[in-house]
Amino acid sequence: MLNRTLICYENDEIQQVLLFGGTTRIPRIQNELTKVLGGIELGKSLNTDEAAAMGAVYQAATLSKGYRVKKFLVKDANQYPINVKFERQNEDSxxxxxxxxxxxxxxxxxxxxLITxxxxxxxxxxxxxxxxxxxxSPIDKRALGQTxxxxxxxxxxxxxxxxxxxxSESKGIKAHFQLDENCLLVLDRIEFAFEKKENESDKNDDKPKEEKSTLSKIGRKISSFFSSKDSNDETNNTDENIPTDNTKTTTDEPSTKPVDNNESNNATNDTPTTTALPPITPKPSIIREPLKFQIExxxxxDPSSEAQANSMKKLSDLDDHDRELLALATTKNNLETFIYDMRDKLENDAKYKKASTTDEQTKINNxxxxxxxxxWDDGINADVKTLKSKLDELKALTxxxxxxxxxxxxxxxxxxxLKDTLNITEHFLQATRNIFEKTDNDEKPFTEGEIKHLDKLIKDTYxxxxxxxxxxxxxxxTDTPKYLSTDFDEKINVLKRETNYLLSKAQRFVPKPKTTTTAKVPTNNENKVEDDKSSTSEPEDTKTTTVSTEGIK
Incomplete structure (x- = not known):
């Protein structure tokens, strides 16, 4: 495996080989890897449990635009070669x-x-x-199966x-294949390619144009040597595609020669260079005719729908059978565990010895x-129901x-x-009575009935x-108690429930606002007006004014 992998890479391309997995920690394997790799460093710092996760993290960071990390390239290679076999058609052979x-x-x-x-x-x-x-190897071929x-x-x-x-001229039938990212072979399309032929009329039409364009270029080039500097500039601007060899020619001559001689030499040398330009060949026109194909x-x-249904039924039956076996094994294990556990407690646990009589211990042991x-005799092949009944008998006995x-x-x-809960409830009741003893009835969050109910509950619990x-x-x-721990829990929960109810009611209570009347302070003018109208005003108004004045004093 390692040798086949190393074929794809050069020695200088591999910087380090990371080891992960339990067997890679064996010294013999490390020595063999070092020999095969030719002294390449073996990385032993990678945590085996984190190897796959770290690789996924690095790959995700590389693909993400939010992180800048060193380029992390993953190369996937095809494991088996894929060939195409076909029959060549030839009329002569x-x-x-x-x-x-x-x-x-x-x-x-x-x-x-692409195959053509x-x-x-x-x-x-x-x-x-x-x-x-x-x-x-033969084993690998058998595992591969159909080729x-x-x-x-x-x-x-x-x-x-x-x-x-x-x-048109045939250029062959082209089949476009691809190995996708899952290494699955996919045929994209098949097409018949043709290159369009060029007719004689098209050639004749193109020839005068080529000759005309060549002669016009030569004429413009010759006339440029006898025109002024301004005319040369205009020609270069209008015909940008004409190549000029002035630079190449003048660099071969010494820089001390006169300019006139260079120009005459250039004029004679440039003429055959321009006529030797190859004609521009038009790009061939390719016609692609798509072809239909069928993949067998x-x-x-693939299995038929009936075969799939049968397979699903078999899988369901196997699952049911596995569940039955699991339930049977679990029930048998529970029964066996109960037997050994209870036997051990009766023999070694002092609490069980003290809480049971001799007759009871003998009965349970038997x-x-x-x-x-x-x-281990008749119960080997017993079903789940029978095993559960045996376990229930032992549980009822013990x-x-x-x-x-x-x-x-x-x-x-x-x-x-229970004692702590009673103390807390009593303190709460006493504090409630002390706080609200001096307040009005409208400012009390609790009613007298609620306080009396809590008091009675405390006394009954005591x-x-x-x-x-x-x-x-x-x-x-050895006696079974009449009062169990569940009875204590019930009493404790009742006390806590009543206390929490009163606490929550006190937190939500909002006292009623008091209604107050503000006295009006009369001025001197108002007093005079009131004195003037005292004879006509009602006695009720006079009393109100007098009271308000006394209040201010």
């Missing part, structure tokens, strides 16, 4: 099979190739297949040839032994024992948590806790 390489091995892609069939004037076909595969890829049938060749044979796949054919024996062990561990924690403590004092380690 026998039919002959030809084989041409379309894309050679290690050909970089994406790339395009010059002898075909009728419909024909050609095959595409993998070429020389002698470098592959014939496709067969192309080209139609409409005779029609296109008859259409243009009198006016010689590789493994059931575990019986189930274990059944599992349920009370597990509850006792669990409650012994959780009981002190739950008692402490009574319940005292009863629980009395029950716990009478409880033996």
């Amino acid at each position: 026998e039919q002959k099979m030809l084989d041409r390489t379309l894309f050679d091995r290690n050909n970089l892609y994406p790339s395009r190739k 069939f010059t002898k075909h004037i009728d419909d024909f076909s050609f095959d595409i297949y993998y070429g020389n595969l002698t470098y592959l 014939e890829l496709s067969r192309l049938h080209i139609t409409g060749v005779r029609t296109a040839y008859n259409k243009h044979k009198d006016t 796949s010689l590789d493994y054919p 059931k575990l032994t019986e189930t274990d024996t059944w599992l 349920k009370s024992l597990k509850i006792r062990v669990r409650e012994v561990d959780l009981r002190p924690k739950k008692l402490k948590e 009574i319940w806790r005292d009863q629980v403590l009395i029950e716990f004092s009478k409880l033996s380690p």
